[in-house]
Amino acid sequence: MKAIILHNMGGARSEKELKEFLYNMFKDKRIINSPIRHILAPLISNIRYKKVWKNYETIGGSRLHKVTESLCEKMKNEKYDVIYAMRYTAPYLKDSIHKYDEIIFIPMYPHYSFTTVESALDDLKNTNFKGKVKIVKPFYQNEEFNEILKENILNSVENPSEWNLIFSAHGLPKKIIESGDSYEEEVKKHVEILKEKLPQFKSVSLAFQSRFGRGEWLQPYLDEKLKEFKNEKVLIYPISFMIDNSETDLELKVEYKHLADEIGIKEYKVVECPNDSEKVAQFLLKLAEEA
Ligand SMILES: C=CC1=C(C)c2cc3[nH]c(cc4nc(cc5[nH]c(cc1n2)c(C)c5CCC(=O)O)C(CCC(=O)O)=C4C)c(C)c3C=C
Ligand SMILES: [Fe+2]
Numbered sequence: 001m002k003a004i005i006l007h008n009m010g011g012a013r014s015e016k017e018l019k020e021f022l023y024n025m026f027k028d029k030r031i032i033n034s035p036i037r038h039i040l041a042p043l044i045s046n047i048r049y050k051k052v053w054k055n056y057e058t059i060g061g062s063r064l065h066k067v068t069e070s071l072c073e074k075m076k077n078e079k080y081d082v083i084y085a086m087r088y089t090a091p092y093l094k095d096s097i098h099k100y101d102e103i104i105f106i107p108m109y110p111h112y113s114f115t116t117v118e119s120a121l122d123d124l125k126n127t128n129f130k131g132k133v134k135i136v137k138p139f140y141q142n143e144e145f146n147e148i149l150k151e152n153i154l155n156s157v158e159n160p161s162e163w164n165l166i167f168s169a170h171g172l173p174k175k176i177i178e179s180g181d182s183y184e185e186e187v188k189k190h191v192e193i194l195k196e197k198l199p200q201f202k203s204v205s206l207a208f209q210s211r212f213g214r215g216e217w218l219q220p221y222l223d224e225k226l227k228e229f230k231n232e233k234v235l236i237y238p239i240s241f242m243i244d245n246s247e248t249d250l251e252l253k254v255e256y257k258h259l260a261d262e263i264g265i266k267e268y269k270v271v272e273c274p275n276d277s278e279k280v281a282q283f284l285l286k287l288a289e290e291a
């Protein structure tokens with residue numbers, strides 16, 4: 001039996017699941033590169049989940065699972081089972097992969113990073129799966145994908161010439177980039193590709209969201225970038241994600257929106273991720289076939 005497996009980070013639908021997510025994430029050597037992460041993981045997750053869950057509750061938890069499930073449903077076909085697995089919350093890869101003889105593995109990230117794609121590949125290796133494996137590579141340069149993004153972005157506003165488009169990428173500690181992670185380079189190339197496809201906008205820029213902890217992260221930070229747009233209209237596109245999750249629904253649409261209001265931004269809007277659209281389903285099937 002063959003399967004296409006969509007692999008993502010995981011999302012928190014309950015307080016318990018948020019604790020599990022945080023614990024697993026901080027235990028991951030790709031996220032915390034410290035020999036004492038086994039001590040840090042329970043400490044940080046225990047302190048953080050209670051504080052953060054209150055905010056998750058305002059959006060009814062993460063919709064990452066639900067939308068991914070719907071995407072799998074749309075990708076269903078006679079040749080393959082289409083299922084999903086998550087890195088830090090159930091359903092875990094080790095619990096489904098051994099049913100199959102052959103899998104096509106799709107890390108659901110447009111750009112490479114040690115913290116995302118490489119961590120997903122660690123998850124795959126850790127299953128000790130002995131069947132045939134094909135892996136879909138990061139696809140930010142794919143023309144069909146970028147046409148989907150372009151259409152998505154243009155459909156979000158009526159007069160793009162009045163709007164400043166900000167591509168918001170998930171941040172990463174500078175230290176990780178300095179250790180050889182190509183994420184920043186790929187994100188910048190991706191923005192250049194999309195900028196050329198979207199000359200209609202008043203301006204196009206890149207910023208990084210959700211800095212965490214101390215230390216320097218990729219810059220410019222989104223909160224600083226927003227300050228440039230007092231009395232202007234700002235459209236945000238979350239460029240690191242395929243599917244909406246707490247980073248888009250909570251961080252961008254609630255927390256950064258609040259900041260935008262404080263700054264005096266005239267209008268602030270966040271574009272939906274590609275999610276479970278028919279076009280994305282067809283695009284991912286094609287990537288799987290070509291892998
Ligand atoms: C501690 C460092 C973190 C790094 C590095 C990081 C990279 C990174 N994350 C995503 C995508 C997602 N992250 C999500 C949640 C989330 N991420 C971190 C921390 C780091 N992420 C935390 C602590 C959390 C939990 C929320 C919080 O406590 O603030 C999610 C959302 C899950 C959900 O519930 O919907 C996604 C998706 C990418 C793409 C990335 C690097 C490129
Ligand atoms: Fe994250």
Ligand SMILES: [Fe+2]
Nearest residue numbers: 170209210247
């Ligand atoms: Fe984040």
